[in-house]
Amino acid sequence: MIDRRLFLAGSALFCMGAGDRVSDISAQLDDAAKVDGQERIDLLRRIDRNGLPPGLALDVAAALRGAALEVALAQATNAKARYLLQLRLQAGLDISPDALFAWCTRRADAITTRLDRLLQAEGLTRNSVAERLRLLARDPRYLYPDSDAGRDAAVEEMNRWLVAARARLSAQFGTLPPAVDHIAVRRMTQAEEAAGKAGYRVVPSYDGSTPGAYFVDLHDIRRRPAWSLPSVVHHETLPGHLLQLPLQARANPHPLRLRAASGFIEGWAFYAEQLAAEAGAFAQDGRAEIGYLQWMLFRLGRAMIDIGLNLRGWTPDYAGTFLRELQGDPMIFAPFEKDIAKARSDPGGFAGQAANWHGFSQLRASALAGGRDVRALHDRLLAHGAFPLALFNAI
Known part of the structure; x- marks a missing residue:
């Protein structure tokens, strides 16, 4: 008969080990971020990617892809070659x-x-x-209308959408994250509008406990x-x-x-x-x-x-x-x-x-x-x- 207490203890140790490995690889990524060029590539290649959680595996693979493209960019000898590499880096895709x-x-x-x-x-x-x-x-x-009433009407209509x-x-x-039920379009303060501030977002927490909003730029509402x-x-x-x-x-x-x-x-x-x-x-x-x-x-x-x-x-x-x-x-x-x-x-x-x-x-x-x-x-x-x-x- 299996002792359930030993089973749970072993599971806990396994989880702790997995957590330690995640922390270790995160630290290795942080170390790689402190250097550049071939040195970054070498550090990233030393990371054991076997059995990693998907997000962490993406971190390592993406970091390697980006580092390799940046090295190639530094070595490119003409403007066309540089642009092809810049587009691959910016796009995250190998598209011409x-x-x-x-x-x-x-x-x-x-x-x-x-x-x-x-x-x-x-x-x-x-x-x-x-x-x-x-x-x-x-x-x-x-x-x-270029007025408080006009701006309020614009925001109200955007919230209907x-x-x-x-x-x-x-x-x-x-x-879907619970956050989707806790966002709204909002007006900026009058001071922000008067200053011509660009539109900006407040990102909600995943669970919606901290609500989010998009503050729309309406300072020049007639445009x-x-x-x-x-x-x-x-x-x-x-x-x-x-x-x-x-x-x-x-x-x-x-x-x-x-x-x-x-x-x-x-x-x-x-x-x-x-x-x-x-x-x-x-x-x-x-x-x-x-x-x-x-x-x-x-x-x-x-x-x-x-x-x-x-x-x-x-x-x-x-x-x-x-x-x-x-x-x-x-x-x-x-x-x-x-x-x-x-x-x-x-x-x-x-x-x-x-x-x-x-x-x-x-x-x-x-x-x-x-x-x-x-x-x-x-x-x-x-x-x-x-x-x-x-x-x-x-x-």
């Missing part, structure tokens, strides 16, 4: 710039065609799609037409950042993993907007769909000028004209000149975000084609926090 640019172009063309039909339904039938978007953005019928988004989650995700805000709700709250980030905080990925997966978080939020649209969020509201599609053009345009400026010889003037002709007015927080400067100073950054959006979309299409449950896919993607999508099959 040409393939990504072609995907962005196809998406932008399809979106522009859809926008043309939606704008015609609004009575805007003449001139380019970009010019008609500019006209719609200035239509006083869709602008909130949030309630609807929350109701759709169970069809898209199998496991935020009502139809442009619903997609912001899906990007910033559900099923976007305020779903993904509480799960990530709970998983506590190592900084070296996050460094090797910098495009994941924004790429997820782009994909979240797409998920909302495909779930029917805008089916009864053509103007809200226009807003969503303009946001998608904005995100695609950023990726395309990133590749164009850094790999295809585009000038800043050409990139600025390209963006104006693609999306109409710049977004309130992203003047064209600012985005062009960012694309030049952080090569692969915008493109890496779009590459993750593309990667999530491909994984979902593959799951659907194979008859697999998309909810399980989404749970798998989010359970351990951000990671390079090149490592997807390892989780």
